[in-house]
Amino acid sequence: MKVRRFVAANSRQALAKVKEALGEDAIILANREVSEGVEILACHEDDFGHGLDSAPSNAPASSSPPESAPPIPPGHSVPRGVGPSDSSAAMEALLGEVRTLRQALERRHELSDVLPGLSLGDARWREALRELGFSKGLAKFLAERIPSLDGPEAMRVWVKSALGRHVQTMGENQDPLATGGVFALVGPTGxxxxxxxxxxxxxxxxxxGAGRLAMISTDGYRIGAQEQLRTYAGILRVPVFGARDEADLNHALAAVADRDTVLIDTVGMSQRDQMLAEQVAVLGRASRTVQRLLCLNATSSLETLDEVVKAYSGAGLAGVIVTKMDEAARLGHVVDVVLRHRLPVWFMTTGQRVPEDFEVASTEVLLDRAFDLAQIGVAQAWSAEAA
Ligand SMILES: Nc1nc2c(ncn2[C@@H]2O[C@H](COP(=O)(O)OP(=O)(O)O)[C@@H](O)[C@H]2O)c(=O)[nH]1
Ligand SMILES: [Mg+2]
Known part of the structure; x- marks a missing residue:
């Protein structure tokens, strides 16, 4: 069989080369992406099969079988499927399969005329995922695995289900605070x-009811910071204690020992603040176990969120609260960060109104918002191309 290799920048050009050289009935044996573009291995239909099923027609009739063929022991018949009578049927079936493959390749090629870039490579998917806020690494990882050619909606469904198995949230029907405990909200200022x-x-x-709850504010530095919490506490009739240092904190915790739930509003610290390690240590040494919840501002960049998580992770975080989701243009970066640090998302906040703009986090809702493709340019371009 005379196999020829054709290389071109894309499958359309490679197929054109095949047709030009070998005609309409060329048999495509293989195709794959290579550094120069696309490589197609093909042969002329008349050549197909020569050298596979029998010796070439110009070979002497008595020529011995190829060395690699196992000798047939005396007294044994030729196994079914490789004997001369079966060979032509098998070859016919193989030929049919190759034709189907070729048609599939050509259909794929036609589809790429409608949705350019979808059929070959994953650059389009990568671009879309990047636009949604995902990091280069995760966008690449996902794009390389997206199996479908059916456009942005199929991509959305597939990626959502792939990520959904790994994004941890509390789920709509669970309230992580229901069992009580001491919870400290930590994170940068604002x-x-x-x-x-x-x-x-x-x-x-x-x-x-108010009877089982108390609040502590460690934010003694900013003017009005404790007042802000006291105002809310007054409305809710919940006691609030100020704590400037470790001794204050333990004193306050002792004073509210009868409350099953204690919320600690901490002083905001930049992720680069030297004092941060001290804050983590103080909460870690407190007389009651303190579960730290890191507030991640959804409008921050992926790099900032990553830095914040790393700085605040010391001694472990119980979970994350994603804040200001209402102001964020995209959420892929938030999903990316909680995934890479394996942090469960407890709550999400969606505005300034107390208490309305608040949700117990759900993976479904988080991913739905992260994949709101209507917001991104790539999807619009796609729809325009597909129309
Ligand atoms: N748009 C929006 N603003 C919020 C949200 N949560 C808080 N804010 C606002 O962000 C600003 C800083 O909030 P604050 O609670 O004082 O932040 P802290 O410094 O971390 O305690 C205030 O103006 C809040 O009203 C939210 O979910 N969405
Ligand atoms: Mg504050």
Whole structure:
């Protein structure tokens, strides 16, 4: 069989070369992506099969079988499927299969006329995932594995289900605060710790009453910071204690020992602040076990969120609260960060109103919002091309 190799920048050009050289009935034996573009191995239909099923027609009739063929022991018949009578039927079947493959390749090629870039390579998917906020690495990883050619909607469904198995959230019907405990909201200044503490407090008061809840503010540095929490606490009739240092904190915790749930609103610290390690240590040494919840501002960049998580991770984080989701243009970066650090998302906040703009995190909702493709340019371009 005379196999020829054709290489071109894309499958359309490679197929054109095949047709030009070998005619309409050329048999495509293989195709794959190579560094120069696409490589197609093909032969002329008349050549197909020569050298596979029998010796070439110009070979002497008595020529011995190829060395690689196992000798047939005396007294044994030729096994079915390789004997001369079966060979032509097998070859016919193989030929049929190759034709089907060729048609599939050509259909794929036609589809790429409608949705350029979909049929070959994964650059389009990667671009879309990058636009949604995912990191280069995760976009590449996912794009290389997306199996479908059916456009952005299929991509959305597939990626959502692939990521959905790994994004950890509490789920709509579970309230992680229901069992009580001491929870400290930590994170940089301005991410929404105080507002979210108030939202959580309101939620607890509404479901279980004010009698089992207390609040502590360690934010003694900013003017009005404790006042802000005291105002909410006053409305909710929940006691609030100020704590400037470790001794204060333990004193406050002792004073609220009868409350099954304690919310600590901490002082905001930059992820680069030297004091941060001290804050982590103080909460770690507290007289009651403190579960730290890191507030991640959804409007921050992926790099910033990554840096914040790394800085705040010391001694372990119980989970994450994604804040300001209402202001974020995209959420892929948030999903990316919680995935790579394997952090469960407990809550999501969606506005300034206390207590309304608050949700218990659900993977479904988080991914739905992260894959709101309508917002991104690639999907619009896709729809325009597909129309
Ligand atoms: N748009 C929006 N603003 C929020 C959200 N949560 C808090 N904020 C606002 O962000 C600002 C800082 O919030 P604050 O709770 O004081 O942040 P802290 O410094 O971390 O305690 C305030 O103006 C809040 O009203 C939210 O989910 N969405
Ligand atoms: Mg605050």
């Amino acid at each position: 991410v929404g710790k105080t507002t979210t503490t108030a939202k959580l407090a309101a939620r607890i008061v509404l479901s279980r």
